[in-house]
Amino acid sequence: MAPGLLFPLQHAYPDAVVPFGELVKSGLADRLWLAQSALVETHQTIAYLAGRGIRVPCGLSVTLIPLRHPMEAAAQARSLAVLTGRPVVAGYGAATPDLVQALRGAPYDKPASAAAGYARAVRALLDGGPVEHACEACVVTTALPPMPHPPVEVGLGVLRPGMARAAGAVADVAITWMTPPHYVRDTLLPALATGAADRRRPPRVATVVHVALARPGRDPRRLARSAAAEHLRTPHYTDMLRRAGVPADPADPRAGAAALVEAGVYVYGTPEEVVEQLRGYREAGVEEIILNLAGVVGTEGFRAALTDAEQLLHAMADADG
Known part of the structure; x- marks a missing residue:
């Protein structure tokens, strides 16, 4: 199932990322993914891991385009490929209108076109x-x-059809978050194909999926709230979820978290149950499933999240036989 593994927080201390990198280095996961960090910068964290001997395929999911010029972005991405000696997915996102305005004085008039141009x-x-x-x-x-340098794929964060069409025209990878399998299959893949009409093939899809294993004392709604409350307060995520049939209102992230669990967007259960639910993403056309244990980290800490990750990765490997 080609799982990737996401370090699920902004990283203040690179040593916290090391055990996640070691899981990838062990071969249980195919790629280590990190998101934008305003604490310790993401590219530098991956370079630190390489210096520690953890030279693994990595992905950025996603860094924000107002923060750096494309020349700097390309130089940083290929630098990681050289330092790790492994392929890199350099994923970019347009950022929220408020952040874009704070950085450049005005939001983008057409965020999808801006991201595609970048x-x-x-x-x-x-x-x-x-x-x-x-x-x-x-x-x-x-x-x-x-x-x-080793290969560098350029990715774009994709939630809705407009961005999918834009990504289809230019990106190597479409990176999605919290997108249900049927929504990927029925909405995003056709839009990617439309955008890629003049290309040899559409971008492959990598989807970040919230997961946790069922254990005594755990409440999946609490885990989902811890993992996704910020996203559930934002209009673009909640609009995507409603398009996918998941009731989500930015004014009520608690109800939104419960809806994620009810819809299976927050994947929770025994290892076998989780693997079966994740299989739905592959059947929908997702080529890389990226495991996000943010809910466990937020409620129980890194050790518990790593235990879940290792157990789940073993279960996925066993299922692929």
Whole structure:
């Protein structure tokens, strides 16, 4: 099932990421994913792991495009590929309108077009340029000095059809969060294909899935609330969930968390039950399932989350036989 493993928090101390990287290094997971961090910067954390001898495939899910120019983004991504010696997925997202305004003075008029333009520029720079590009997000009229490096895929965060169509035209990977399997299959994949009409193939899909194993004393609704409350307060996530038939209201994240559990978007159960539910993502067309144990980390800490992750990864390996 090609599982990836997400370090589920903004990381203040890189040593906390080490056990997650070691699980990937063991071969139980295929890739270590980290999200944007305003504490210890994500690229530097991965470089630190490489210096510790944890040189594994990595993914950024996602870093925010207003924070760096595409030339810097491409240089950082290929630097990770060189330092780790392994493939990298450099995933980018448009950020919230409030953050974009705080960083550049005004939100993007067309966030999907801005993100697609940015991804196109990063891809062109990684491919060797020279690049002549201008869009709402950036202007690039230069090239990176050539150097050999392991493959770098350019990803875009995708929740809704508009961004999926934009990603389909430019991205190597569409990275989705909390998107139910039927929504990926019926809504996002057709939109990606529409956007990719002039390309050889659409982007592959990597989906971040909230998971936890059933244990005495655990309440999956509490776990889901701990994991997803911030996302459940945001209009773009809750709009996506409602499109997928999951009732979610930014004004009531507690009810939204319960709805995630009821709909199976927060995947909870025995190892066998969780593996069976995750199989639905593969059947829907997801090529990489990324395990997110944020709920367990938030309620019980890293040790408990790592125990769940290792047990679940073993169960997934056994199921694939």
